[in-house]
Amino acid sequence: MTGSSNGPMPCITRNGLVEISRIELLSDPSKEWGNFSRMLRKYNLPQYRGWGDLPRSVLPAMPDAAMLQRVAGVAAFAQRKANEQLDALQMSAMINARGNQIAVDAITGDRHEYRRYY
Secondary structure, three states: OEOOOOOEOOOOOHHHHHHHHHHHHHHOHHHHHHHHHHHHHHHOOHHHHHHOOOOHHHOOOOOOHHHHHHHHHHHHHHHHHHHHHHHHHHHHHHHHHHHHHHHHHHHHOOOOOOOOOO
């Protein structure tokens, strides 16, 4: 998919970019102040040229507690989901290994007792 400039379109909408920027800004204002300052210097946008450097005081002095809690909740949820997926993959691998061994035993006629300790 291409945009009006015939270049590749980003994978995120404008609203998504604004929301991600807001989350990052409220979670770590000092870091984002540096990022915004570097961005303004790098792209040298005409409408901002006369402003000079971005003052630190335009952003919150401290991270927003509610946003930090939201970010921590999302991170905890993502960790739980990742652990669930890992557990499911491990179980699937054990079932597949057992099924493969049963198939080999059925073909060869040999009976072997395999014990795996996990």
